[in-house]
Amino acid sequence: MPSTRIAVLVFEGVSLFQLSIPAMAFGAVNGPADFPRYEVRYCAQQPGAVRSDQGLVVQVQDGLEAMDEADIIIVPAWDKPETPAPAELTSALRRAHQRGALVVGLCLGAFVLGDAGLLDGREATTHWMARELFAQRFPHTLFRPEVLYVADANVVTSAGTVAAIDCCLQLVRERHGADAANRMARLLVTPPHRQGGQAQYIERPIPQLHSENRLPGVLEWARAHLAEPLSVDQLAGVAMMSRRTFTRRFREATGTTIVKWLNTERVARAQQLLETTELPIECIAAEVGFGTPLSLRQQFSAQLGTSPSDYRRTFCLRRQAGHQESRHP
Secondary structure: OOOEEEEEEOOOOEOHHHHHHHHHHOOOOOOOOOOOOEEEEEEOOOOEEEEEOOOOEEEEOEOHHHHHHOOEEEEOOOOOOOOOOOHHHHHHHHHHHHOOOEEEEOHHHHHHHHHOOOOOOOEEOOOHHHHHHHHHHOOOOEEOOOEOEEEEOOEEEEOOHHHHHHHHHHHHHHHHOHHHHHHHHHHHOOOOOOOOOOEOOOOOOOOOOHHHOOHHHHHHHHHHOOOOOOOHHHHHHHHOOOHHHHHHHHHHHHOOOHHHHHHHHHHHHHHHHHHHOOOOHHHHHHHOOOOOHHHHHHHHHHHHOOOHHHHHHHHHHHHHHHHHHHHOO
């Protein structure tokens, strides 16, 4: 199967961390041997030595013409969101978008997509600290400042730094399924899945006290027992906390409620089972803890906008198309 081509924009002051995310998340470096193939190239308006935000210099070989051949174009956080992006850059993005390439703006990179006119009439987000400036500069965008990432047709935007990883892993999930995305998440030692609609930021920092480091273990325990009717009291008991303390710490750590987190984890597990097994919907509903197929369908509809049966059918068709491409490159 031919590799998917990704072009990542480089510019003076670019975030070195965000510059490295695409190659890691899409398995272009240190990925499993059987992972889908991605080719990541870096491009700039003026190829050559480009200084990053950390002071390290990146040697960029390709100019913006690399965008003309890319299947996915990724713009990291723009260093000057108050200043419109250069016309040469926005023109290259518009050309790529018009021919069907997926255009992604990570964090403040959404400002560049906005300058290119790609966000007019579309849903989009960016880092919550820049929400007022974003809303002011792009009044025709359907701005969603509260979410981690959002896709509208072939335009995707994400919130802050870590949300960029979530966004890229979601693109892997959409193309290759939950199992592939979860494998990559494990390699990156990052949560396997955070829904795009999850809140961008937590209410306040978590105190780093030894007695309160039990919460990550509770999350892993809950994931291993999703088939059971988990209650707040039961989880609080595993964490050896009072119900009140556990509820507060849970929201601080995850930015959501226990019920919403469990529903998200159960849907993610159901996706994996729908992709990798032929279990009936009734069995999957029980296996992930929803109990009834109706509950599973309701949560699938609320979170993914589709039904379990349609999800399985779509994934199977996508996988068959991939097999055909591999036989006829």
